[in-house]
Amino acid sequence: MNEFLHQLASGLALGGVYAIMALALVMIYQATQLVNFAQGEMAMFSTYFAWKLMDSGWPYWRAFAATALISFVGGIVIERLVVRPFAKAPVLASVIVFIGLALIFNALAGWLYGYSVTSFDTPFSGRPWLGNVYMSAHESGAVAVSLCVLALVYAFFRFTPLGLAMRAAAQNPVSSRLVGIRVGWMLAMGWGLAAAIGSIAGMMAAPIVYLDPNMMAGILIYAFAGAVLGGIDNPFGAAFGGFAVGVLENLVGAYVVGAEVKLSVALAIIVAVLVWRPSGLFGRRLVARV
Amino acid sequence: MLTRRSFLQSSAAAAFAASAGSARAETPGVTDTEIKIGQTMPYSGPASAYGVIGRTETAYFKMINEQGGVNGRKINLISLDDGYSPPKTVEQVRRLVEEEKVAFLFQTLGTPPNAAIRQYLNDNKVPQLFVATGASMFSDPQHFPWTMGYNPNYQTEAHIYAKHILATKPDAKIGVLYQNDSFGKDYLIGMKDALGAEHAGMIVKEASYETSEPTVDSQVVTLQGSGADVFLIVATPKFAAQAIRKSFDLGWNAVRYVTIVSASIATVLKPAGLEKSKGLITATFGKDPTDPRWKDDGGMKEWAAFCAKYLSPTEFIDYNAGYAYGAAGTMIQVLKQSGNDLSRDNVMKQAANLKDLELPLLLPGMRINTSPTNYSPIRQMQLSTFDGESWQLFGELLMG
Amino acid sequence: MMSGSSGRQRRGVTLAVLACAIAFPFLASGYHLYQGAQVLILAIALLGLNLLTGFNGQISLGHGAFFAIGGYGAAILTEKFGVAYWAAIPIASLVCFGAGFLFGFPALRFGGLYLALATFALAVATPQILSYKGFDAWTGGSQGVLLAKPHAPFGLLTADQWIYLVCLFCAAVLYWAARNLATGRIGRALIAIRDQPIAAETMGVNAALYKTTCFGVSALYAGVAGGLSAIAVGFVSPESFGLSLSLSFLVGIVVGGLASLGGVLFGALFIEFVPNLADQLSVNFGESAKALPGAIYGLLLILIMAAMPTGVAGALRFAARLAAAPGARSS
Secondary structure, eight states: OHHHHHHHHHHHHHHHHHHHHHHHHHHHHHHHSOOOTTHHHHHHHHHHHHHHHHHTTOOHHHHHHHHHHHHHHHHHHHIIIIIGGGTTSOHHHHHHHHHHHHHHHHHHHHHHHOSSOBOOOOSOOSSOGGGOTTSOHHHHHHHHHHHHHHHHHHHHHHHOHHHHHHHHHHHOHHHHHHTTOOHHHHHHHHHHHHHHHHHHHHHHHHHHHOBOTTHHHHHHHHHHHHHHHHOTTOHHHHHHHHHHHHHHHHHIIIIISOGGGHHHHHHHHHHHHHHHSTTOSSOOOOOOOO | OHHHHHHHHHHHHHHTHHHHTSTTTTOTTBOSSEEEEEEEEOSSSTTGGGHHHHHHHHHHHHHHHHTTOBTTBEEEEEEEEOTTOHHHHHHHHHIIIIISOOSEEEOOBOHHHHHHHHHHHHHTTOOEESOBOOOGGGOOTTTOTTBOOOSOOHHHHHHHHHHHHHHHOTTOOEEEEEESSHHHHHHHHHHHHHHTGGGGGGEEEEEEEOTTSSOOHHHHHHHHHTTOSEEEEEOOHHHHHHHHHHHHHTTOOOEEEEOGGGOOIIIIIHHHOTGGGTTOEEEESBOOTTOGGGTTOHHHHHHHHHHHHHSOHHHHTOHHHHHHHHHHHHHHHHHHHHTTOOOHHHHHHHHTTOOSBOOTTBOTTOOBOOBTTBOOSOOEEEEEEEOSSSEEEEEEEEEO | OOOHHHHHHHHHHHHHHHHHHHHGGGTSOHHHHHHHHHHHHHHHHHHHHIIIIIITOOOOSOHHHHHHHHHHHHHHHHHHHOOOHHHHHHHHHHHHHHHHHHHHHHHHHOOHHHHHHHHHHHHHHHHHHHTOGGGHHHHOGGGOEEOOOOOOGGGOSOHHHHHHHHHHHHHHHHHHHHHHHHHSHHHHHHHHHHHOHHHHHHTTOOHHHHHHHHHHHHHHHHHHHHHHHHHHHSEEOGGGGOHHHHHHHHHHHHHHOTTOTTHHHHHHHHHHHHHHHHHHHHGGGOGGGGGOHHHHHHHHHHHHHHHOTTHHHHHHHHHHHHHHHHHHHHO
């Protein structure tokens, strides 16, 4: 039982990171119907930025806020400079551009910072929270942060004019333009928000998995799986999917098939669930208009 | 099999026909002022962390060239990217051998890439020197006389751990964490070998991980749950650090062994937490640049000066860079010994004739020896344990 | 659909390319022949993926898995069961057809992104499954399998020339087959399913059958390519079939031009040679920049997409139209 709870807890802790990352994917997907394969490497690069700031003496939360802000601006810049020119190209051309971006960020980080792993500070320290001996303070903190991010994303889309405008631009660009929404900027905002959310995922992941240029590769795979599992058009679904994948993968490895093929089996289970519910667990069913 | 080999030799003969006419037919890649050697490195792709080996060796030869080269010849190392993909390795090696006409290959990296080119190089009698992998298959002079390993092979190292466990804890229950590829599996094989059939039951649990996984926390929990009281960590630095930290955080009181690949203080134990790393055991052959005990060591000062001039502080603490420094030094010794006869035959002969070579970063007393029947340049290792600050050597020099 | 003169032009270009390709082995060195064989192998895999993704609109990020089945299939059949390579490749690719056909069934349920995930999962899982210890006896586990190089009949040619010509033969036959598939009734059905799925169904096109068969055929192409690759390289291991292989296939068809069969040649040339180019360029950025080929490759990728968003084939088509336009006006 003890072991089971440990497996559950470590799955949840990492699931929190997947959930934040999945939210970042949702941001861009909602605006453009595309999955940004470079999201993970962008988040990794942001995390190195935060590390540099802390290394030069900045206190944690200041570096955290600065990184999220810079990532937001960086996301907008990338959208404007690199992604926008492909708005009218075939969808797969954009996918190739994402692959190119991912390669660039990965190699650049390796060149600038080397490939050795680095430890990364956490603001959550001290004794385990609420007597939860199964999670370290940071792991509890990461789960809390992911829930906060989820709440903020929800509130942003539900209650702020900007959030509403973004949703409108994504769902019906033509009508949105007619009522005066600058659709192009809304897409850029989506990228900015995704980059900022991704940077938070990176900063929450780094104390657990350590900071290195390949840090986010595995995390992105699981976040992608989680987002699709939960329903990528729905922030709640995607976040739930992230947590579910974290736990599922641990339990499959520990109790079902052993570690050697747990990745394959976990992925197979996700595909099987999708066969059963093709738009994800909480996704909207798409009804085609004839 | 035989027909295939003779056939390939004849096609290789055709490939070298161009050089056959010249007077230096037997010494491709060599002129009076230069010797050209080649290697493949994963500068891009999943194993790019090892690219530092190629960069360090390039820098080392640059230093040698600035000092006048070897016997008046400058060393020209052509280091090509293979992305750790065997088909690409084959392509690049054929380019090196057939187009660039290098004298020989040096420190091609990785088990799968080297496995893919070994037959080709042996068929064509091109030395494949000091391959950068610890797989035991590359020290087999009887079947592959043109291929030589460098570092102690993974199985040898595993034998050392197994013997130590049998001697100190004969009723141990062993849990093994290993990377699910040839690196991890070689250790597992070595461990089972050395324990033998009668102790096979001592390994109570094996748990593997993929490099694409974010953490190994779950595997460590599983291993602890198996009741193991010895924990062998066969992992690359990032995952080893995670395993060291997690096993401590779980309050698991196992005797923990960590392999040489991930025993660096700066890049593994510090991220894991020095306090959490106390009591770790490893077998090693080199000095850890980040271990304070070597601060005033002569060899270490040499390494530091080299890094300051040719590389950067990032490389100074990198285990792979220090490893490459030693391999490049060994290569220079082979060239010096070969004198003016840099034919492939003689280079191979001299590589198999190293006697008591000492290197700046090898542990005191440790020497490199090779012979026509011994293709494992570094065979000795010494056990050491981590006291929270540095590695304390104990026992004597061991040979698996 | 196509005017007679442009059809004749196209046939002329095809024949010229074929003539060059046949002359190549008697002019080039062994190393270049190896590269040539790699290009042909990649082109075969890209043909298959382009049938699926370009013509039928089903995206696959996992064709490396079928390539791996073909490669391991050929390796195991030749080395463990003593089957001749010319028999092993067709057998292995039929296995691929079966695997692809079966995978096509769950794929029916998925739209774009979900299919991308399912196939992506396949690519991620491939190396793990290949090194699974239950299959060690056949696959050699993580050690891989070494293959003997095939002889040319009667020893008339070197091994490199022979392998190249075998690859060329397979590529030519498969190109011809793909051309017939794509331009005929079946091709029109595939495109109709891609662009107007519901209309196609109401017109009586059995979409499910077409889609699963298309998946199977596409996997068969990847399987032939994988088998040829195993023989040309002489070695297979889990590392040969990682995620990056699947992604490079996708890069290949997009760079070459979606739904363009001739474009696959450009795509194959791109994924074979541009990484080498990136490696060479990286030297220009100083010694420490040996870490950069990945970044340079990424940059080249983005630049080429910016220059030719519809791939090389699309750009050529555009250029041809420009060249033809003034002539059309004057006549």
